[in-house]
Amino acid sequence: MFSMMFLPLLSVLLLSQRCALVNGVNGFTSVNSVNVELTTYRSTDPSTGKQVVCDKCPPGTYLLSRCTMTQMSVCAPCPRGSYTELWNYIGKCLRCGVCGKNQVEKRVCSADSDCQCECKQGYYYKYDMCLRHSECPSGEGVQTKGTPHADTVCHVCPNGTYSACSSAQQSCMQxxxxxxxxxxxxxxxxxxxxxxxxxxxxxxxxxxxxxxxxxxxxxxxxxxxxxxxxxxxxxxxxxxxxxxxxxxxxxxxxxxxxxxxxxxxxxxxxxxxxxxxxxxxxxxxxxxxxxxxxxxxxxxxxxxxxxx
Incomplete structure (x- = not known):
């Protein structure tokens, strides 16, 4: 009989410990305060008007219901086409991004990370856009081919070599x-x-x-x-x-x-x-x-x- 009464009491005590008053003895500060700050946030109990410390929702989820003095935070998975990358207490997941002009999707969007884009072949990223790789003019050859992150590097063809066209691919030929x-x-x-x-x-x-x-x-x-x-x-x-x-x-x-x-x-x-x-x-x-x-x-x- 005693054990049956003790278990509900213990649950209430643990919940009170978790959602303690900020100014109370077991408040926000602890030995692992840095980690606590990353995974918790301060909120106001709507019924009492007092501040409580609530759990944030982990990446891939969002806050469905705020915590109170008697209830923990309720989190829900991000629906398809949305995501959260950080511990959060937002009421709605972020919409997945869309790759821009002359970009291709390198990594698809998932519940805990946005899509990752990069410039398509023949282009490189600069000035917040994808620009076409420069062509080396006649008389110059490609020293380093362009990548999604860097432009073509050209050099004047040395003695004994030549380049007869403008190209972003062709090196000097003998x-x-x-x-x-x-x-x-x-x-x-x-x-x-x-x-x-x-x-x-x-x-x-x-x-x-x-x-x-x-x-x-x-x-x-x-x-x-x-x-x-x-x-x-x-x-x-x-x-x-x-x-x-x-x-x-x-x-x-x-x-x-x-x-x-x-x-x-x-x-x-x-x-x-x-x-x-x-x-x-x-x-x-x-x-x-x-x-x-x-x-x-x-x-x-x-x-x-x-x-x-």
């Missing part, structure tokens, strides 16, 4: 070795184009324009001729209306097709056409052609002498 292929060098490679090789016996052509063809796509990329001037060049080379090419990538694609099908005479006239619109670029192209002609003539003269 110049081809003409002698190793049984050919002769007619144009030394630079940081933006490969070496040009030839053999009079194998090719049968002594027209430098045929070898200029090899570097022309890279030339127009490297010169960074503006959209307006590039369209004027296309207009001069084409009998069609160049306005059908709307952006610079279309213009470069058209020029590449033209270069592939142009005759040697058309290629030899190209520096003059370019000079009328972009004088500096035209001069550089003419110098390349003259250099090829000079080396090619020397090469083929040596072949003729050797044959004789």
């Amino acid at each position: 110049h081809q070795n003409c002698e190793a292929s049984g050919l002769r060098l007619v144009l030394k490679g630079s940081h933006w184009h490969d070496s040009v090789c030839s053999s009079c016996e194998a090719n049968g052509s002594t027209d430098g324009a045929e070898y200029l063809r090899e570097i022309l796509p890279a030339f127009f990329v490297h010169q960074r001729i503006g959209n307006k001037r590039l369209r004027q060049i296309v207009h001069r080379l084409s009998s069609q209306n160049s306005k059908t090419q709307k952006d610079i990538s279309d213009l470069h694609a058209w020029i590449n097709d033209w270069v592939a099908s142009a005759t040697a005479t058309q290629l030899r006239d190209l520096p003059t056409v370019v000079s009328k619109i972009a004088h500096s670029a035209g001069e550089k192209l003419q110098n390349k052609l003259q250099r090829i002609d000079s080396l090619l003539n020397e090469l083929c003269e040596e072949v003729v002498v050797n044959v004789v």
Whole structure:
């Protein structure tokens, strides 16, 4: 009989100990006060108007009902699509976040943690947004590829290497070795184009324009001729209306097709056409052609002498 009366009394005593008055003997301060502060909070008993110390709800739950002098805190699990990451006494779980533009979900939202997002492939995080990885321009190669957290790192192609395009992926490539292929060098490679090789016996052509063809796509990329001037060049080379090419990538694609099908005479006239619109670029192209002609003539003269 005594034990049956004692158990309810003990429960009341323990509950009173847990929800003690803040100013009482067994108040908020204890040996483990730091841990208590993390997992408890002060509240006011609505029936007595006195302060009590209540349990917070653990991560993944929220406070369904506040504690009183006679009742412990009541917690409930976060419904699907919501979460709490900390010990809390909020009346509603937080709504799960949504990944932003150019982001992908790295970790899904759960009851005790929000979703984790990162920039999708080809983008990196900066200024609170995902930006596209920078492309290394012609003449520069990728030293370190971009990640979701860092941009591409570029470097100027060192001697003996080149990069003929703008890219966020391509490293500098080695110049081809003409002698190793049984050919002769007619144009030394630079940081933006490969070496040009030839053999009079194998090719049968002594027209430098045929070898200029090899570097022309890279030339127009490297010169960074503006959209307006590039369209004027296309207009001069084409009998069609160049306005059908709307952006610079279309213009470069058209020029590449033209270069592939142009005759040697058309290629030899190209520096003059370019000079009328972009004088500096035209001069550089003419110098390349003259250099090829000079080396090619020397090469083929040596072949003729050797044959004789």
